[in-house]
Amino acid sequence: MSGTEKPPGPLAGLRILELADHTGHFGGKLLGDLGADVVKIEPPGGEPCRRIGPFLDDIPHPERSLSFWYYNTSKRGITLNLETADGGELFGRLAGSADVILETFRPGFLASLGLDYESLRQHNPRLVMCALTPFGQTGPWRDYLSSDLLHMAAGGEMASCGYDEADVPDAPPIAPGGGNAWHMGCHFAYMAIMAALVHRTVAGQGQYIDASIHEACALTTEAAIANYVYRGEVLRRQTGRHHAAGPTPRTQFRAKDGNYVCALVAGRLNPKYIGELADLLDTNGMAGDLYDPKYQDPAVIAANTSHIIDDLVANFIASRPAEEAYHAAQERGFTWGAVRAPEDLFGDGHLHDRGFWKEVEHPELARSVVYPGEAAIYHGSPWRISRRAPLIGEHNKEIFCDELGLSLGQVSMLSENRVI
Amino acid sequence: MSRPRALQNIRVVDFSWVRAGPWATRWLGAFGAEIIKIEWPENERGRLPSTTTPQNLEVNLNTSGNFNDTNVNKKSLSLNVRSAKGLEIVKRLIAVSDIVIENFSSRVLQNWGLGYEEQCKIKPDIVYVSMSGYGHTGRNHHYTTFGPVAQAVSGLTWLSGLPDKPPAGWGWSYMDDTGGMYGAMCALTGLYHRNMSGQGQHIDLSQMVSSVPLNGPALLDFTVNGRGSRRAGYPPGNRAHWPGAPLVSNCRGPTVAPHNAYRTDPGGYNDWCVIVCHSDEEWQRLVRVMGAPAWTAFSKFDTVGGRLQHQEELDQQIEAWSLTLGKYELTERCQAAGVRALPVQSAEDRVEHDPQLRHRQMYLPIEHPALGVHKVQGAPFKMSETPAANHLPSPLIGQHTREIVEGLLGYDREELRAGFADGTFWPVQRPRFPYMEEMLR
Numbered sequence: 005m006s007g008t009e010k011p012p013g014p015l016a017g018l019r020i021l022e023l024a025d026h027t028g029h030f031g032g033k034l035l036g037d038l039g040a041d042v043v044k045i046e047p048p049g050g051e052p053c054r055r056i057g058p059f060l061d062d063i064p065h066p067e068r069s070l071s072f073w074y075y076n077t078s079k080r081g082i083t084l085n086l087e088t089a090d091g092g093e094l095f096g097r098l099a100g101s102a103d104v105i106l107e108t109f110r111p112g113f114l115a116s117l118g119l120d121y122e123s124l125r126q127h128n129p130r131l132v133m134c135a136l137t138p139f140g141q142t143g144p145w146r147d148y149l150s151s152d153l154l155h156m157a158a159g160g161e162m163a164s165c166g167y168d169e170a171d172v173p174d175a176p177p178i179a180p181g182g183g184n185a186w187h188m189g190c191h192f193a194y195m196a197i198m199a200a201l202v203h204r205t206v207a208g209q210g211q212y213i214d215a216s217i218h219e220a221c222a223l224t225t226e227a228a229i230a231n232y233v234y235r236g237e238v239l240r241r242q243t244g245r246h247h248a249a250g251p252t253p254r255t256q257f258r259a260k261d262g263n264y265v266c267a268l269v270a271g272r273l274n275p276k277y278i279g280e281l282a283d284l285l286d287t288n289g290m291a292g293d294l295y296d297p298k299y300q301d302p303a304v305i306a307a308n309t310s311h312i313i314d315d316l317v318a319n320f321i322a323s324r325p326a327e328e329a330y331h332a333a334q335e336r337g338f339t340w341g342a343v344r345a346p347e348d349l350f351g352d353g354h355l356h357d358r359g360f361w362k363e364v365e366h367p368e369l370a371r372s373v374v375y376p377g378e379a380a381i382y383h384g385s386p387w388r389i390s391r392r393a394p395l396i397g398e399h400n401k402e403i404f405c406d407e408l409g410l411s412l413g414q415v416s417m418l419s420e421n422r423v424i
Numbered sequence: 425m426s427r428p429r430a431l432q433n434i435r436v437v438d439f440s441w442v443r444a445g446p447w448a449t450r451w452l453g454a455f456g457a458e459i460i461k462i463e464w465p466e467n468e469r470g471r472l473p474s475t476t477t478p479q480n481l482e483v484n485l486n487t488s489g490n491f492n493d494t495n496v497n498k499k500s501l502s503l504n505v506r507s508a509k510g511l512e513i514v515k516r517l518i519a520v521s522d523i524v525i526e527n528f529s530s531r532v533l534q535n536w537g538l539g540y541e542e543q544c545k546i547k548p549d550i551v552y553v554s555m556s557g558y559g560h561t562g563r564n565h566h567y568t569t570f571g572p573v574a575q576a577v578s579g580l581t582w583l584s585g586l587p588d589k590p591p592a593g594w595g596w597s598y599m600d601d602t603g604g605m606y607g608a609m610c611a612l613t614g615l616y617h618r619n620m621s622g623q624g625q626h627i628d629l630s631q632m633v634s635s636v637p638l639n640g641p642a643l644l645d646f647t648v649n650g651r652g653s654r655r656a657g658y659p660p661g662n663r664a665h666w667p668g669a670p671l672v673s674n675c676r677g678p679t680v681a682p683h684n685a686y687r688t689d690p691g692g693y694n695d696w697c698v699i700v701c702h703s704d705e706e707w708q709r710l711v712r713v714m715g716a717p718a719w720t721a722f723s724k725f726d727t728v729g730g731r732l733q734h735q736e737e738l739d740q741q742i743e744a745w746s747l748t749l750g751k752y753e754l755t756e757r758c759q760a761a762g763v764r765a766l767p768v769q770s771a772e773d774r775v776e777h778d779p780q781l782r783h784r785q786m787y788l789p790i791e792h793p794a795l796g797v798h799k800v801q802g803a804p805f806k807m808s809e810t811p812a813a814n815h816l817p818s819p820l821i822g823q824h825t826r827e828i829v830e831g832l833l834g835y836d837r838e839e840l841r842a843g844f845a846d847g848t849f850w851p852v853q854r855p856r857f858p859y860m861e862e863m864l865r
Binding site for chain 1: 428429430431432433434443451455475476477478479489490492493494540553558559561562563564565567568569570571572573574575576577578579580581582583584585586589590591592593594595596597598600601602605606608609610612613614615616617619620621623624625626627628629630632633634636637638639640641642643644645646647648649651652653654659660661662672673674675676677678679683684685693694696697698700702759762763764765766767768769770771772773774775778779780781783784786787795798799801802803804805806807808809810812
């Protein structure tokens with residue numbers, strides 16, 4: 005993890021101030037893991053999302069939130085109460101030399117403290133400031149409360165996710181878990197920040213970005229909007245596969261070990277494919293009648309779609325463990341996959357080959373923890389986790405004393421007065 | 425164009441097809457980069473097959489609605505890259521470009537003689553983003569994906585559904601959308617790094633691998649606590665916790681109730697609302713919005729622990745109330761009182777009924793030569809100096825071939841004609857669109 009012999013990340017040299025709660029801290033991680041110096045500014049006592057589980061050994065504590073750990077790698081942490089005059093002044097000094105501010109306060113909050121973009125850029129015209137909020141800075145919903153589930157509802161994710169009537173009668177629309185509304189918002193915010201930074205390399209000037217999580221979610225339903233705009237269609241939910249205007253053949257099959265395999269077969273059925281499918285199924289002696297020359301006729305294939313999928317493919321998958329069926333199919337060029345639980349990934353050889361898992365030192369616990377790694381390998385400027393999530397106020401001395409020149413006595417005084 | 429654009433003067437050679445790659449370059453185009461989409465009608469994937477052609481139009485290469493929305497802000501060069509002449513033209517194009525992006529299988533560009541080393545010989549500081557299913561390294565690099573397979577293999581599918589039922593998964597290629605995001609993020613990051621250091625690089629993105637970090641807290645729950653996700657009560661549907669299962673975090677925020685979807689009036693397919701109370705205080709606000717019905721007076725509902733324990737009854741009672749209101753009215757009443765509630769919205773709801781998206785001008789119309797005027801999805805952020813905007817409709821296939829070949833690369837009209845005659849710019853046997861004939865005059 006030292007990475008001393010490797011070149012720095014692509015964002016090395018950038019200073020980011022992150023004032024983000026659970027909705028935006030993934031954005032800071034995206035920047036930090038790619039080499040930016042991210043300084044996370046928390047309220048004294050720590051950011052409230054440190055209280056969100058799961059926790060180390062299931063013991064709730066602001067330094068033991070695994071969610072906080074994960075989303076705050078490669079950041080330093082300081083505490084600062086922006087609502088005090090001293091806090092505002094210190095923040096202004098930090099903002100004066102920052103490249104990017106990422107903030108998730110409710111619209112108008114920073115302006116009420118005189119810390120809005122217009123004020124801050126007076127001292128730092130190169131500043132890029134991104135406000136990432138549930139609904140953006142304007143509009144009738146701008147002050148609405150939200151949550152991950154609420155965004156998945158209004159963004160359209162839920163309208164597309166659910167079950168076939170045969171699997172779960174009268175099922176509700178389903179919101180996938182894992183906090184993906186926040187991921188969607190942060191991906192778009194990262195993109196906008198990087199575009200602004202690229203522009204700055206040419207124009208020399210920063211800018212303000214008003215990013216909306218609701219809009220990010222509303223953009224992340226593939227062709228659903230196009231289906232409506234161009235054809236007036238409202239799509240139906242189906243088990244484990246694409247929403248569609250009308251029912252489509254199933255793509256999720258139960259394997260021998262009780263796990264599932266995702267196998268797209270319909271839509272690809274032609275004589276050549278049938279031959280390849282027969283060879284695959286035959287590895288388990290289960291090709292059935294697929295070698296029959298009648299399948300050289302596309303009309304016969306079409307008439308037997310249900311037989312091929314619901315009998316032959318389903319039975320083949322049911323005869324093998326999911327991982328086995330997945331690899332056997334992929335090795336023969338079939339775009340199939342095992343439906344894995346997250347913990348199944350630790351045995352994945354491909355992730356191992358790509359050096360995906362990272363050991364991150366937690367010195368205060370005298371142990372290291374395995375974290376997931378990078379989405380992409382940057383061959384010229386590697387991604388890395390430079391440090392575990394900061395403890396509350398861990399870098400107060402580094403930032404306030406070493407960088408801003410405060411004395412330890414001043415820091416103590418400010419701490420006693422709940423500024424720091 | 426009066427406003428500057430963030431990626432002004434940046435040129436992208438875009439080999440991408442289907443969805444994930446084109447979704448990436450769409451955003452680079454919205455930032456003002458010149459996107460040159462290289463296509464070939466014989467093996468095109470993205471325009472056809474089309475399930476989004478308006479009912480009154482013929483399905484052809486230029487009438488897919490979803491292609492239009494996914495490929496705004498681009499130009500199209502139709503080119504047979506598998507011919508010597510086509511490859512030469514690609515190389516001349518790379519020489520005057522900043523970014524090369526593609527989402528083929530892992531060895532395709534290398535096999536064409538266009539691997540990163542070759543690209544560097546042509547343009548030393550090129551930023552090359554490959555967006556393959558499994559990446560260019562690793563034992564399964566030759567495996568292929570589409571969104572649902574990446575979602576299945578990475579664990580994303582697993583976290584969606586009701587306990588003891590098959591996974592509901594994601595009802596679309598979430599990882600084509602999100603994979604596209606990462607493609608754009610990689611390109612922008614590589615470009616920033618190039619502008620600062622003068623160095624290009626190859627960025628090897630994998631759709632499957634990029635899905636895995638989206639499960640971060642669940643993965644840490646396993647590496648730290650040894651707790652896997654194959655457990656009773658998981659996934660908990662729309663709830664934070666499934667009644668009767670041991671109380672553990674399900675990695676969807678605080679463990680609270682109510683936290684669910686409820687039917688609303690008139691009970692149609694998408695007449696649902698979600699309601700979440702993050703605290704006892706928020707619960708009391710909901711009680712007041714519901715008119716403090718008698719059942720809410722039982723003390724078992726006063727605390728989050730009680731509400732979690734009696735969640736079935738709680739949800740039934742809430743739904744009896746929610747069914748009396750339309751989903752937008754319910755939303756407004758709840759939010760006015762400080763209660764977290766929003767409607768489940770279909771695509772139609774978002775385009776027609778969502779007052780916030782309307783206010784933010786999320787769906788502005790744009791005219792396409794074959795499709796006519798239709799709404800196109802906008803950017804989810806407002807940039808004060810360099811607004812991201814949809815300034816071009818999606819290109820007709822090969823629409824900009826002459827502009828690029830003559831205007832940018834300096835070939836003359838005779839060479840363009842020769843290229844059409846010898847199958848470099850369009851298959852010889854394939855009927856040409858009228859705009860191609862126009863181009864050859």
